Amino acid sequence: MPALPVSGGDFRPYEVEVGTGLIASAGRRVLPFLKNRRTLIVTDTHVGPLHAVRLKEVLEAEGIAAQILTLPAGEETKSWEGLKALTDGLVEAGLDRKDVIIALGGGVIGDLTGFAAAIYMRGIDFVQIPTTVLAQVDSSVGGKTAIDHPKGKNLIGAFHQPRLVLCDLDVLATLPAREIRCGYAEVIKYGLLGDKAFFEWLEANDQAVLALEPTAIERAVARSVEMKAEIVAADEREGGQRALLNLGHTFGHALEAELGFGDTLLHGEAVAIGMGMAFRYSARMGLCSQAEADRAVAAIAAAGLPTQMTQIRNAAFDADTLIRHMGHDKKAEGGKLVFVLVKGIGEAFVAKDVSADSIRDFLISDGASA
Numbered sequence: 001m002p003a004l005p006v007s008g009g010d011f012r013p014y015e016v017e018v019g020t021g022l023i024a025s026a027g028r029r030v031l032p033f034l035k036n037r038r039t040l041i042v043t044d045t046h047v048g049p050l051h052a053v054r055l056k057e058v059l060e061a062e063g064i065a066a067q068i069l070t071l072p073a074g075e076e077t078k079s080w081e082g083l084k085a086l087t088d089g090l091v092e093a094g095l096d097r098k099d100v101i102i103a104l105g106g107g108v109i110g111d112l113t114g115f116a117a118a119i120y121m122r123g124i125d126f127v128q129i130p131t132t133v134l135a136q137v138d139s140s141v142g143g144k145t146a147i148d149h150p151k152g153k154n155l156i157g158a159f160h161q162p163r164l165v166l167c168d169l170d171v172l173a174t175l176p177a178r179e180i181r182c183g184y185a186e187v188i189k190y191g192l193l194g195d196k197a198f199f200e201w202l203e204a205n206d207q208a209v210l211a212l213e214p215t216a217i218e219r220a221v222a223r224s225v226e227m228k229a230e231i232v233a234a235d236e237r238e239g240g241q242r243a244l245l246n247l248g249h250t251f252g253h254a255l256e257a258e259l260g261f262g263d264t265l266l267h268g269e270a271v272a273i274g275m276g277m278a279f280r281y282s283a284r285m286g287l288c289s290q291a292e293a294d295r296a297v298a299a300i301a302a303a304g305l306p307t308q309m310t311q312i313r314n315a316a317f318d319a320d321t322l323i324r325h326m327g328h329d330k331k332a333e334g335g336k337l338v339f340v341l342v343k344g345i346g347e348a349f350v351a352k353d354v355s356a357d358s359i360r361d362f363l364i365s366d367g368a369s370a
């Protein structure tokens with residue numbers, strides 16, 4: 001399929017390639033961006049043994065000197081410690097401003113490498129080779145890079161767009177089923193926030209997407225990237241409509257923060273629950289019909305994703321503690337919470353007039369403790 005452009009915004013345009021055999025031809029594809037014919041591949045301990053050596057060989061066959069830096073797999077690496085290890089590695093590798101780093105991994109490696117690229121020598125280029133469904137459909141595109149802070153998700157970061165994104169569908173074959181479901185949460189998010197026809201296609205094809213059937217996964221990734229590219233081009237810095245990509249995230253990030261950013265609750269699962277909550281809250285407030293909310297929740301659950309915080313653990317989450325976490329949400333303005341709510345499936349909007357009391361009442365009705 002033709003490359004998808006991310007262009008039209010106030011940033012240097014770039015392309016997202018979606019297809020098979022992209023790592024096999026990565027040397028030729030990244031070469032135009034490498035002035036020094038050398039690079040550092042940043043990966044993690046799961047992806048490295050599976051895909052990094054092959055990428056290095058492909059690059060070397062094109063005359064590109066490639067080193068590999070492997071960081072521990074998992075959300076914990078999106079931290080000051082992970083950033084220190086990576087920036088130390090960049091210094092040790094002697095990379096200069098004309099060099100390009102390659103992020104080979106999921107959203108953790110992509111967000112961390114993008115942030116390191118944004119600050120190393122005040123900014124060098126990077127290429128994204130996302131290896132999870134989630135990273136292909138969401139995190140590799142759009143230039144949000146960050147690490148987590150114990151108080152909140154992605155609190156330390158920068159906008160820094162990649163030069164190129166290669167979404168090689170072949171690498172998804174080694175992905176655990178739980179991670180495929182996490183990626184699906186961000187895929188269905190696009191339908192829920194702004195494309196009811198895509199949502200309906202997903203309702204009918206969810207199992208084919210989850211089974212990575214070639215035409216289904218290609219369509220799911222391509223449509224997601226297309227929607228993200230359009231929104232990012234219109235509003236790179238989230239002054240307005242980019243916030244729609246945050247559907248489910250105010251609730252989801254609060255749950256992630258409360259659980260300490262480990263693997264008890266993965267980001268995609270948190271977003272799945274958060275979207276369930278956003279639809280239930282919207283229905284409770286009379287903004288959307290109960291039938292639409294039930295349909296959205298049923299479609300998320302049909303993919304084997306959780307939709308309620310009561311599914312995470314037996315002990316109830318404390319409503320006020322969750323609201324405190326929400327206070328660290330980057331959408332909050334002057335201490336007021338901002339939520340992405342819905343009028344129906346495919347009709348998300350940004351709500352700035354949400355009272356903390358109504359959220360508290362909702363959280364308690366949804367399983368939190370008072």
Ligand SMILES: NC(=O)c1ccc[n+]([C@@H]2O[C@H](COP(=O)([O-])OP(=O)(O)OC[C@H]3O[C@@H](n4cnc5c(N)ncnc54)[C@H](O)[C@@H]3O)[C@@H](O)[C@H]2O)c1
Nearest residue numbers: 046073106107108131132134135138139144171174175267
């Ligand atoms: N920047 C953005 O716009 C954006 C968007 C969405 C999510 N995110 C961030 O992305 C992160 C989540 O990303 P993720 O879900 O990709 O998690 P991840 O990077 O932790 O990857 C998930 C797991 O799969 C493993 N893995 C990755 N590719 C594999 C492969 N091909 N085969 C086998 N194992 C593989 C990883 O080692 C890890 O254990 C979160 O930190 C989230 O905040 C950022």
Ligand SMILES: O=C(O)C(=O)C[C@@H](O)[C@H](O)[C@H](O)COP(=O)(O)O
Nearest residue numbers: 138142144153154242245246249330
């Ligand atoms: O690209 C965006 O914009 C998003 O909101 C995509 C989200 O899926 C992603 O999780 C993002 O990292 C959240 O951003 P944050 O600004 O809420 O930390």
Ligand SMILES: [Zn+2]
Nearest residue numbers: 186249267271
């Ligand atoms: Zn997300």
